Amino acid sequence: MSHFFETRTEVTKYANEFIRRVEEHCQDEIYCKFKLQKITLDWDKKRRASRGGMYADGPGINIAMWRLYQPLGELHRVYEYKSFDSDPEIGGFYTRSKWHKLEMVILHEIAHALQYYSYKLNKFRCKPHGPTWKNFYRRLRGVFLNPYLEPQHDAKIEYQDMIDEVVGIKPDPLSRRAATR
Numbered sequence: 001m002s003h004f005f006e007t008r009t010e011v012t013k014y015a016n017e018f019i020r021r022v023e024e025h026c027q028d029e030i031y032c033k034f035k036l037q038k039i040t041l042d043w044d045k046k047r048r049a050s051r052g053g054m055y056a057d058g059p060g061i062n063i064a065m066w067r068l069y070q071p072l073g074e075l076h077r078v079y080e081y082k083s084f085d086s087d088p089e090i091g092g093f094y095t096r097s098k099w100h101k102l103e104m105v106i107l108h109e110i111a112h113a114l115q116y117y118s119y120k121l122n123k124f125r126c127k128p129h130g131p132t133w134k135n136f137y138r139r140l141r142g143v144f145l146n147p148y149l150e151p152q153h154d155a156k157i158e159y160q161d162m163i164d165e166v167v168g169i170k171p172d173p174l175s176r177r178a179a180t181r
């Protein structure tokens, strides 16, 4: 039990520092007055969805922390929304890092906060995961996450081999096709 609280403290500290670095970057490169007025790191097990946007006091994020941390350090696949999961810049990825999934979700939600901040500033609206949001998310991913990912082609092959070993896939053309889709 105490181990859990130690981990939780470490992860919370890491997340807060990461958020501050991203916020600083947003102020330097995107909107100089952008400030996250509300940052909630919610460890409630029942919370599944994180969110980012406009709150009463201004832009904010609320991160569902549970299950964002990957303590094992093994190669795994992190998934983004299905409609852009295959995008090489804003989609899912393979990683061994215990922090990348958490970082991805934080960047995703800060991009929503930027998006709503931009709506207010420029008096327009766009879709939740539309071009405005994608543009912000792409910029943040390109600075804070993508440069730290290992070569994805090799990682994908290694991951696929690992899965095949676990599942013990026989050379069945149907399952093969499904596995490499």
Ligand SMILES: [Zn+2]
Pocket: 108, 112, 128, 129
């Ligand atoms: Zn979203």
